[in-house]
Amino acid sequence: MAPTPTWVKQLKPSGPQGSELLAAERAKSNVPVEKLQELLFTKQVIERKKKVLDVLKSEKIFDKSQNYFAGRTDRFETALARAKKLRNLRVEHNWSLDEYRVASELISEPGPYGLHDSMFLITLNEQGTQEQRDEFLSKANDYKIIGCYAQTELGHGSNVRGLETTATWNPEDKTFVIHSPYLTASKWWIGSLGRTANYAVVMAQLVVNGKSYGPHPFVVQIRDLRSHEPLENVHVGDIGPKFGYNTMDNGFLLFNKVKVPHISMLARFSRVDPETNEYVRQGSPSLIYGTLTWVRSTIVMQAGSVLARGVTIATRYCAIRRQFQDRDAASGSAESQVLDYTMVQIRLLPLLAATFALHFTGKSMMNLYQESQKKMNASSTSSDSGNRGAGPEETRSGSDILADLHATSCGLKALSSTIAAEGLEVCRRACGGHGYSSFSGIGPWYADYLPTTTWEGDNYMLTQQVARYLLKSARSVLKGDAPSNDTTSILSTFRSRSEIGCAFDIIGSDGDLVSAFAWRASFLTFEALKHRDEQGKAWNDLLVDFYRLSKAHSQYMVVKNFYSALQSPETRSGVDSSTFDVLHDLFRLYALHTLEQEGSEFYASGACSKHQISLARTNTVMKLLQAIRPHAVRLVDAWGFDDWVLDSSLGRIDGKVYEDMFYRASELNPLNKITVDPYPDSEVLFRKVEDSVVKSKL
Amino acid sequence: MAPTPTWVKQLKPSGPQGSELLAAERAKSNVPVEKLQELLFTKQVIERKKKVLDVLKSEKIFDKSQNYFAGRTDRFETALARAKKLRNLRVEHNWSLDEYRVASELISEPGPYGLHDSMFLITLNEQGTQEQRDEFLSKANDYKIIGCYAQTELGHGSNVRGLETTATWNPEDKTFVIHSPYLTASKWWIGSLGRTANYAVVMAQLVVNGKSYGPHPFVVQIRDLRSHEPLENVHVGDIGPKFGYNTMDNGFLLFNKVKVPHISMLARFSRVDPETNEYVRQGSPSLIYGTLTWVRSTIVMQAGSVLARGVTIATRYCAIRRQFQDRDAASGSAESQVLDYTMVQIRLLPLLAATFALHFTGKSMMNLYQESQKKMNASSTSSDSGNRGAGPEETRSGSDILADLHATSCGLKALSSTIAAEGLEVCRRACGGHGYSSFSGIGPWYADYLPTTTWEGDNYMLTQQVARYLLKSARSVLKGDAPSNDTTSILSTFRSRSEIGCAFDIIGSDGDLVSAFAWRASFLTFEALKHRDEQGKAWNDLLVDFYRLSKAHSQYMVVKNFYSALQSPETRSGVDSSTFDVLHDLFRLYALHTLEQEGSEFYASGACSKHQISLARTNTVMKLLQAIRPHAVRLVDAWGFDDWVLDSSLGRIDGKVYEDMFYRASELNPLNKITVDPYPDSEVLFRKVEDSVVKSKL
Missing domain, CATH: 1.20.140.10 (Butyryl-CoA Dehydrogenase, subunit A, domain 3)
Incomplete structure (x- = not known):
C-alpha cells in the first residue's frame, strides 16, 4: 500500500466540524454529566472502572485497532492471548472478582476463558462436595485445569430433560460410563470447549440399575493436560463460525463409552452410594x-x-x-x-x-x-x-x-x-x-x-x-x-x-x-x-x-x-x-x-x-x-463510555467521525495491501505486490 | 486435525430421522410443487435456471464449502476470481444478459464486477452520446476497462445535490478539473471501486464560469491500465469491513485537481459547449x-x-x-x-x-x-x-x-x-x-x-x-x-x-x-x-x-x-x-x-x-x-431453491440437518487445525501442530 499522499493528509471535513457540533450540543444543555453518571453507577464503581481501564489501555495485547479486520482464527487466538493476560493481570494487581468482571466488560469481546471463569467454577462450587471442591475446584481456581459447562446438545437445547448423553453406573468397578448414543447427543454450542478446555462439567442422564434418574453433572477430563490432544474415545472441536461471538470457541463433544471414577459425579444434592449402588437425593437444590x-x-x-x-x-x-x-x-x-x-x-x-x-x-x-x-x-x-x-x-x-x-x-x-x-x-x-x-x-x-x-x-x-x-x-x-x-x-x-x-x-x-x-x-x-x-x-x-x-x-x-x-x-x-x-x-x-x-x-x-x-x-x-x-x-455522555471501549468511528466523544472513518479505511485496512489484476482474461488471477501477503499464501 | 474416528462416523441422529420427517410432511399435503413453481416463475425460467446451475456446479471455483470460514481478503479474492470466471463462462456459453443475471443470483454473493456490470454500463449507455459510447462503452463491454459508479460521498448520501466533489470547466485548455476540496468529498461506499475498477463515473458539481450547475456525471480513469496502480493525484482504496457484503470492495476516492478532457462529461442531456464555454441542456432526462x-x-x-x-x-x-x-x-x-x-x-x-x-x-x-x-x-x-x-x-x-x-x-x-x-x-x-x-x-x-x-x-x-x-x-x-x-x-x-x-x-x-x-x-x-x-x-x-x-x-x-x-x-x-x-x-x-x-x-x-x-x-x-x-x-419446496444455492445445513431438502452441521464443524472447520496451549502461565501463547498453519504465520 502506497503511503497516504500529503495532499490527502491536509484535507479536513467541510465545516462545521464534528467537534464544533458536539461542543454546541453540550453547550445547549445543563445536564450535569458527572452527577448523573454517579447516580447511575456510584462514584466508587466509576473510579474502579477507570483504574482497570488505565491498566488495560497500557497493555499492547488489548489494542483494538485490528479487531474489525481479523479473520476467525486470528480473532480467536488473540482473544485467548488476551484471556491469559487478563488472568495474569488479575493476579498481578490483586483484582477482586468484580474488578476482573469490569475488565472483561471493558474489553468487550467474549473470551475463551469465559465459561471456565463462570459456569465451570460456579458449578464445581455449588454442586460439588467438599471432597470434590478439593479435588477439582482448587486446580480450576489456579488454572491448572481449564473447564467448561457442557449441557446443550446438537438435538436438545431448552428441553434439558431430553438430553441424550448417558452416564451409566457400573457396580463392578464403581465407575460411570459416559456415552453419546447418537449424533444428536453431541454436546454443542459449549463455550470454551472448542479449543481451550481440558475439562468439562458434562450434563448426562444418570442410569443406575437400568433406571434413568434424569440429567446430572459429571466432571470429565477431555484433553491431555500436557499435549492438549483429545483423550481416547473423546471427539471434540469447535463448531464453526457464527453470526457473532467468533472470539469464543463454542465446541462439540462426543464420548465413546468413556469411564470416569465415582468422584466425577457432582454429589452435593444427589449421588450414587458406591456400597449399596443406590441413587440417593440429599439437601435441596433450590440454591441452583x-x-x-x-x-x-x-x-x-x-x-x-x-x-x-x-x-x-x-x-x-x-x-x-x-x-x-x-x-x-x-x-x-x-x-x-x-x-x-x-x-x-x-x-x-x-x-x-x-x-x-x-x-x-x-x-x-x-x-x-x-x-x-x-x-x-x-x-x-x-x-x-x-x-x-x-x-x-x-x-x-x-x-x-x-x-x-x-x-x-x-x-x-x-x-x-x-x-x-x-x-x-x-x-x-x-x-x-x-x-x-x-x-x-x-x-x-x-x-x-x-x-x-x-x-x-x-x-x-x-x-x-x-x-x-x-x-x-x-x-x-x-x-x-x-x-x-x-x-x-x-x-x-x-x-x-x-x-x-x-x-x-x-x-x-x-x-x-x-x-x-x-x-x-x-x-x-x-x-x-x-x-x-x-x-x-x-x-x-x-x-x-x-x-x-x-x-x-x-x-x-x-x-x-x-x-x-x-x-x-x-x-x-x-x-x-x-x-x-x-x-x-x-x-x-x-x-x-x-x-x-x-x-x-x-x-x-x-x-x-x-x-x-x-x-x-x-x-x-x-x-x-x-x-x-x-x-x-x-x-448519552452520562453513560460514560470511553472511546477505547466503544471502538467506534461514529461514536467518538470528540466528534472526529469522518477523520476516524478515513484513517481506519486508508491506513489500517489490510485489503488495501493487495493489488489485483482486474481483467477476466488474465492468466494469473491475482498479482500481489506486498511481500507479507505473498508470504501468507505460501 | 486428527481424522474423525470410526465410532463417530457410525453415529446417526436419534430417530425419527430428518429425512423421514420431511417425507411425512410432503405426504401430508397435495400441493403440486412443480405446478406451483411454474405458476410463480414459468417453465421457461425454471429451465433456464437449471441449465445455468448445472454449469456453475461443474466449476470448482464456485464450490461454496469454504465460504463461511474464509476471512475478508480471501473472500474478496475468491469473489473476484469467480467474477472473472463468470464473465468467461458467459462468453463461452453465449449467455444472454438474463442468463448472466441468473448465474449471479445462484452464486448469491456480491461480486467485484457488480457495479461495472450494472451502473457503469447503464450510465455510459443512457447518458453518453454516440461518440462517448464509442469511446468508453465498447471497451467496457469487452472488459478492457473496468468501471464503477461514484456518487455517494463520505459526507453525503441521500442528498445528491449536496455532493462536494467539483468538476470545473477550464476554457483555456478545454478540460475539466476534478477536485475533492474536503475530506467529506471523498467518494465512499462505491461498489467495485476499492480494488477492482480502473475507471469511474464520478458525479461532481459542474462549475462553469464560476457558476455551479449541480451534479453531473464524468468518466474518469483512476488506475493505470497495466500496473493497476492509482494514477497521480488520485487516492483510492477499499473502505474496510462491513456488517455483510464483504466479497465486494466498496471503495473511497479522492482527487487532487485531476484534469480530464472534454469528452469525459457524459453529454446526452447536458454539456459544456467548448466553443462558447456555455452550459447547454438538451433532451429530457426523464428516462434516467x-x-x-x-x-x-x-x-x-x-x-x-x-x-x-x-x-x-x-x-x-x-x-x-x-x-x-x-x-x-x-x-x-x-x-x-x-x-x-x-x-x-x-x-x-x-x-x-x-x-x-x-x-x-x-x-x-x-x-x-x-x-x-x-x-x-x-x-x-x-x-x-x-x-x-x-x-x-x-x-x-x-x-x-x-x-x-x-x-x-x-x-x-x-x-x-x-x-x-x-x-x-x-x-x-x-x-x-x-x-x-x-x-x-x-x-x-x-x-x-x-x-x-x-x-x-x-x-x-x-x-x-x-x-x-x-x-x-x-x-x-x-x-x-x-x-x-x-x-x-x-x-x-x-x-x-x-x-x-x-x-x-x-x-x-x-x-x-x-x-x-x-x-x-x-x-x-x-x-x-x-x-x-x-x-x-x-x-x-x-x-x-x-x-x-x-x-x-x-x-x-x-x-x-x-x-x-x-x-x-x-x-x-x-x-x-x-x-x-x-x-x-x-x-x-x-x-x-x-x-x-x-x-x-x-x-x-x-x-x-x-x-x-x-x-x-x-x-x-x-x-x-x-x-x-x-x-x-x-x-416452500415450490420456491425451488437448490441445496447448492441455499448453502444451509438447516434448510437441506433431504432433512439431513444434523449430519450436515456436524460434517461442516468437524471436517471443514479450519479452526480445528490449531492446537493451543491453554494455560495462562505458558511462556509461548500458542503451540501449533499443523504445518499448514505454521507456514501461514511465518
Missing part, C-alpha cells in the same frame, strides 16, 4: 435455581448499558451528520443535523429513555434478588437445623418470593434483552449507510449480543413461565388465598373494579400511567385464565396470548421500576431539579411511547380511550421528543 | 428517472424470493427440530415438531404468505413499469418530432403515470425490503440456537441483504416521496381535477363516503378486506392533508405521520396485488382448486395478520370495529395457521 435467577437478573441489569452503547454512538453521530435542508426553511439555509428530524428522534429518543428504564429495573431486580437470597438462606438454615423457629408461614413466604422472583426474572430477561438487541439494530440503521460499516462499532456489538435472546431461556419459551405464574396468581386471587405481593395486588385491584371499570389520566398523572400498565396486564391475565380454565383451550393454542401477556406484565414492571427510581431519595437528592425534569420526561416518553405502540391492547382492556392514545401519540410524545432533544448528547 | 424506478421495481420483485430463502430454511428445520412434549399430551408421548407450536407458526407462516404476496406484487410492478415505458417512449418520440399528434391530454397522462409509478415504486421498495430484511431475522431466530450458526445460511444472507433497506433511497426517506404524492393526489381530488388512477379512485371513494362511513365485512369478504386497506390509507392521507394544509404543521413535525401513511398505502398495494393475482386467469387455470384454496388461505393470512398488527390504525380510521379486529386475531388468523400448517413444507 437461585443461580439461574441471578444470571437472568444480570442480563436485565446489563441490557440498559448494552443498549446505551448503540444509543451513544447513534446519538453523537446523528448530531454530526447533516443531510438536506428543512423543507420549510428558507432556501440557502444549512443542512439540518439528522438528529433534528422527528423521524430520527422517534427512533432514537425512546431508546435513550429505555436505557435508563432498563438500568433502574435491573438495579431493582438485583436488590430483590439479594433480599430473597437473605430470606431463603435464613429459612434454609433454620430448616437444615430441624425446622426450628421457621413456621409454615415463613417457609411459604420464602417459596412465594422465589416463585415471584423467578417469574419476574424470566419475563424481564425476555423483554429487556429483546429491547436491547432490537434497539441496537435500530441505532445501527439510524446511522444510515455508515451504520453498515464495521467501524460504526454497532454491528459487531449487536452480533455478539444476539445470543442473549436465546440463552438462559429462549425469550419466547420464557414467556410461558411468566404466563403460568400469572395464571396461578389469578387463580389464588379468585380463591381468596393469594400471597401478598405486587402481582396479586394488581390482579386483586383489577378484579375488584371489574364491574365499574377505570378512568386513568394517563397524560396528566404519572401514577395513573403506571396503573394503566397494571390494568392492561391484569386484563390480559384474566382473559387468558378464561380461555384456559373456563373455555378449556389447549395450552398450545394459547401460546401467542401468553407471549403478549408476559410482555404486558414485564412492560408494567419496567414502567413501575422507572417510576419508583424517580421517587427514590437517591434520585431526588442526586440531581438538581432541572435534571430531574429531564429524567421525568424520559420516564414519560418511555411509558407513553410504549403505550402508544401497544395501543390496541390498552384500548381493548379499557385502560384508556381511543382519544387518549391518539393524544399520547400526536401530541405528548412529539412534545417530549422536542423537550429531550437538546439534552440528548449530554444524556 | 425511469431507470431508478426500474431498479426499485426489481427490489420489490426480488424481496419475495429473498425472504423465501429464509422461510424455506426455517420451515424445513422447524419441521425436523423437536423440543418438549405438548403440555396437554399424555406423558411419555414424543416431543413435538417445533413447527407445531402456535408461537412458531405465528412467526413463520405469515412470512410464508408474505413471500407470495411480495412476489405477485413485484410481478405486477414490473408489468406496470413496462407499460409505462411503452407509453413514455411513444409520447417522447412524438414530442421529439415536434409534438406531432401528442395532444396535451396524452402528454399529461404520460407524466401522471410516471408520477404514480414513481411513488408506488418508492413506497413498495421501502415496505418490501423492510419486510424481507426483518423477516429474515425472524426466520433466523425461529431456528433457535442453531439459527446463530453461519451454517444456518440465514445470517450471512441477511447481512448481505441489509443494505437494500438503505440504498436506492433510504427506506425512511422514501416514505416522504410517497406522502408528498398522496397529498398531491388528495388535493386534486378535492379540487375535482384528479387524473384517473387507482390512488385517486380510492381517495375519491373515501371522500364520497366520509359522511356515511363504511361497513366492511373483513372476515367474510375478500373484496371488503382489500377495501378496508384502501379506506385506512385514504383516511391517513386526508388526516395528513388536514395537518399540513389546514393546520399548517411543519413538514418536519409530520414525518412520523408520513411514514405511517406510506406504509399503509403500500400495504394496501400488496394486499390488492395479491388479491388480483388470485383472480387472474393464470392462477385460476394454473393450479387445481385445492391448491387454489391454500393460496387463498395465504392471501387471507397475510391480509388479516397485517390488519391485526396495525389494528389501532384500522380501528381509528373506522375501517373496522374493535370486535372484528379481535375476531381476526383470536379466531381467524389462528384457524388459518392451522389450515396452512400441513402444506408448509410443500409450499
Whole structure:
C-alpha cells in the first residue's frame, strides 16, 4: 500500500466540524454529566472502572485497532492471548472478582476463558462436595485445569430433560460410563470447549440399575493436560463460525463409552452410594435455581448499558451528520443535523429513555434478588437445623418470593434483552449507510449480543413461565388465598373494579400511567385464565396470548421500576431539579411511547380511550421528543463510555467521525495491501505486490 | 486435525430421522410443487435456471464449502476470481444478459464486477452520446476497462445535490478539473471501486464560469491500465469491513485537481459547449428517472424470493427440530415438531404468505413499469418530432403515470425490503440456537441483504416521496381535477363516503378486506392533508405521520396485488382448486395478520370495529395457521431453491440437518487445525501442530 499522499493528509471535513457540533450540543444543555453518571453507577464503581481501564489501555495485547479486520482464527487466538493476560493481570494487581468482571466488560469481546471463569467454577462450587471442591475446584481456581459447562446438545437445547448423553453406573468397578448414543447427543454450542478446555462439567442422564434418574453433572477430563490432544474415545472441536461471538470457541463433544471414577459425579444434592449402588437425593437444590435467577437478573441489569452503547454512538453521530435542508426553511439555509428530524428522534429518543428504564429495573431486580437470597438462606438454615423457629408461614413466604422472583426474572430477561438487541439494530440503521460499516462499532456489538435472546431461556419459551405464574396468581386471587405481593395486588385491584371499570389520566398523572400498565396486564391475565380454565383451550393454542401477556406484565414492571427510581431519595437528592425534569420526561416518553405502540391492547382492556392514545401519540410524545432533544448528547455522555471501549468511528466523544472513518479505511485496512489484476482474461488471477501477503499464501 | 474416528462416523441422529420427517410432511399435503413453481416463475425460467446451475456446479471455483470460514481478503479474492470466471463462462456459453443475471443470483454473493456490470454500463449507455459510447462503452463491454459508479460521498448520501466533489470547466485548455476540496468529498461506499475498477463515473458539481450547475456525471480513469496502480493525484482504496457484503470492495476516492478532457462529461442531456464555454441542456432526462424506478421495481420483485430463502430454511428445520412434549399430551408421548407450536407458526407462516404476496406484487410492478415505458417512449418520440399528434391530454397522462409509478415504486421498495430484511431475522431466530450458526445460511444472507433497506433511497426517506404524492393526489381530488388512477379512485371513494362511513365485512369478504386497506390509507392521507394544509404543521413535525401513511398505502398495494393475482386467469387455470384454496388461505393470512398488527390504525380510521379486529386475531388468523400448517413444507419446496444455492445445513431438502452441521464443524472447520496451549502461565501463547498453519504465520 502506497503511503497516504500529503495532499490527502491536509484535507479536513467541510465545516462545521464534528467537534464544533458536539461542543454546541453540550453547550445547549445543563445536564450535569458527572452527577448523573454517579447516580447511575456510584462514584466508587466509576473510579474502579477507570483504574482497570488505565491498566488495560497500557497493555499492547488489548489494542483494538485490528479487531474489525481479523479473520476467525486470528480473532480467536488473540482473544485467548488476551484471556491469559487478563488472568495474569488479575493476579498481578490483586483484582477482586468484580474488578476482573469490569475488565472483561471493558474489553468487550467474549473470551475463551469465559465459561471456565463462570459456569465451570460456579458449578464445581455449588454442586460439588467438599471432597470434590478439593479435588477439582482448587486446580480450576489456579488454572491448572481449564473447564467448561457442557449441557446443550446438537438435538436438545431448552428441553434439558431430553438430553441424550448417558452416564451409566457400573457396580463392578464403581465407575460411570459416559456415552453419546447418537449424533444428536453431541454436546454443542459449549463455550470454551472448542479449543481451550481440558475439562468439562458434562450434563448426562444418570442410569443406575437400568433406571434413568434424569440429567446430572459429571466432571470429565477431555484433553491431555500436557499435549492438549483429545483423550481416547473423546471427539471434540469447535463448531464453526457464527453470526457473532467468533472470539469464543463454542465446541462439540462426543464420548465413546468413556469411564470416569465415582468422584466425577457432582454429589452435593444427589449421588450414587458406591456400597449399596443406590441413587440417593440429599439437601435441596433450590440454591441452583437461585443461580439461574441471578444470571437472568444480570442480563436485565446489563441490557440498559448494552443498549446505551448503540444509543451513544447513534446519538453523537446523528448530531454530526447533516443531510438536506428543512423543507420549510428558507432556501440557502444549512443542512439540518439528522438528529433534528422527528423521524430520527422517534427512533432514537425512546431508546435513550429505555436505557435508563432498563438500568433502574435491573438495579431493582438485583436488590430483590439479594433480599430473597437473605430470606431463603435464613429459612434454609433454620430448616437444615430441624425446622426450628421457621413456621409454615415463613417457609411459604420464602417459596412465594422465589416463585415471584423467578417469574419476574424470566419475563424481564425476555423483554429487556429483546429491547436491547432490537434497539441496537435500530441505532445501527439510524446511522444510515455508515451504520453498515464495521467501524460504526454497532454491528459487531449487536452480533455478539444476539445470543442473549436465546440463552438462559429462549425469550419466547420464557414467556410461558411468566404466563403460568400469572395464571396461578389469578387463580389464588379468585380463591381468596393469594400471597401478598405486587402481582396479586394488581390482579386483586383489577378484579375488584371489574364491574365499574377505570378512568386513568394517563397524560396528566404519572401514577395513573403506571396503573394503566397494571390494568392492561391484569386484563390480559384474566382473559387468558378464561380461555384456559373456563373455555378449556389447549395450552398450545394459547401460546401467542401468553407471549403478549408476559410482555404486558414485564412492560408494567419496567414502567413501575422507572417510576419508583424517580421517587427514590437517591434520585431526588442526586440531581438538581432541572435534571430531574429531564429524567421525568424520559420516564414519560418511555411509558407513553410504549403505550402508544401497544395501543390496541390498552384500548381493548379499557385502560384508556381511543382519544387518549391518539393524544399520547400526536401530541405528548412529539412534545417530549422536542423537550429531550437538546439534552440528548449530554444524556448519552452520562453513560460514560470511553472511546477505547466503544471502538467506534461514529461514536467518538470528540466528534472526529469522518477523520476516524478515513484513517481506519486508508491506513489500517489490510485489503488495501493487495493489488489485483482486474481483467477476466488474465492468466494469473491475482498479482500481489506486498511481500507479507505473498508470504501468507505460501 | 486428527481424522474423525470410526465410532463417530457410525453415529446417526436419534430417530425419527430428518429425512423421514420431511417425507411425512410432503405426504401430508397435495400441493403440486412443480405446478406451483411454474405458476410463480414459468417453465421457461425454471429451465433456464437449471441449465445455468448445472454449469456453475461443474466449476470448482464456485464450490461454496469454504465460504463461511474464509476471512475478508480471501473472500474478496475468491469473489473476484469467480467474477472473472463468470464473465468467461458467459462468453463461452453465449449467455444472454438474463442468463448472466441468473448465474449471479445462484452464486448469491456480491461480486467485484457488480457495479461495472450494472451502473457503469447503464450510465455510459443512457447518458453518453454516440461518440462517448464509442469511446468508453465498447471497451467496457469487452472488459478492457473496468468501471464503477461514484456518487455517494463520505459526507453525503441521500442528498445528491449536496455532493462536494467539483468538476470545473477550464476554457483555456478545454478540460475539466476534478477536485475533492474536503475530506467529506471523498467518494465512499462505491461498489467495485476499492480494488477492482480502473475507471469511474464520478458525479461532481459542474462549475462553469464560476457558476455551479449541480451534479453531473464524468468518466474518469483512476488506475493505470497495466500496473493497476492509482494514477497521480488520485487516492483510492477499499473502505474496510462491513456488517455483510464483504466479497465486494466498496471503495473511497479522492482527487487532487485531476484534469480530464472534454469528452469525459457524459453529454446526452447536458454539456459544456467548448466553443462558447456555455452550459447547454438538451433532451429530457426523464428516462434516467425511469431507470431508478426500474431498479426499485426489481427490489420489490426480488424481496419475495429473498425472504423465501429464509422461510424455506426455517420451515424445513422447524419441521425436523423437536423440543418438549405438548403440555396437554399424555406423558411419555414424543416431543413435538417445533413447527407445531402456535408461537412458531405465528412467526413463520405469515412470512410464508408474505413471500407470495411480495412476489405477485413485484410481478405486477414490473408489468406496470413496462407499460409505462411503452407509453413514455411513444409520447417522447412524438414530442421529439415536434409534438406531432401528442395532444396535451396524452402528454399529461404520460407524466401522471410516471408520477404514480414513481411513488408506488418508492413506497413498495421501502415496505418490501423492510419486510424481507426483518423477516429474515425472524426466520433466523425461529431456528433457535442453531439459527446463530453461519451454517444456518440465514445470517450471512441477511447481512448481505441489509443494505437494500438503505440504498436506492433510504427506506425512511422514501416514505416522504410517497406522502408528498398522496397529498398531491388528495388535493386534486378535492379540487375535482384528479387524473384517473387507482390512488385517486380510492381517495375519491373515501371522500364520497366520509359522511356515511363504511361497513366492511373483513372476515367474510375478500373484496371488503382489500377495501378496508384502501379506506385506512385514504383516511391517513386526508388526516395528513388536514395537518399540513389546514393546520399548517411543519413538514418536519409530520414525518412520523408520513411514514405511517406510506406504509399503509403500500400495504394496501400488496394486499390488492395479491388479491388480483388470485383472480387472474393464470392462477385460476394454473393450479387445481385445492391448491387454489391454500393460496387463498395465504392471501387471507397475510391480509388479516397485517390488519391485526396495525389494528389501532384500522380501528381509528373506522375501517373496522374493535370486535372484528379481535375476531381476526383470536379466531381467524389462528384457524388459518392451522389450515396452512400441513402444506408448509410443500409450499416452500415450490420456491425451488437448490441445496447448492441455499448453502444451509438447516434448510437441506433431504432433512439431513444434523449430519450436515456436524460434517461442516468437524471436517471443514479450519479452526480445528490449531492446537493451543491453554494455560495462562505458558511462556509461548500458542503451540501449533499443523504445518499448514505454521507456514501461514511465518
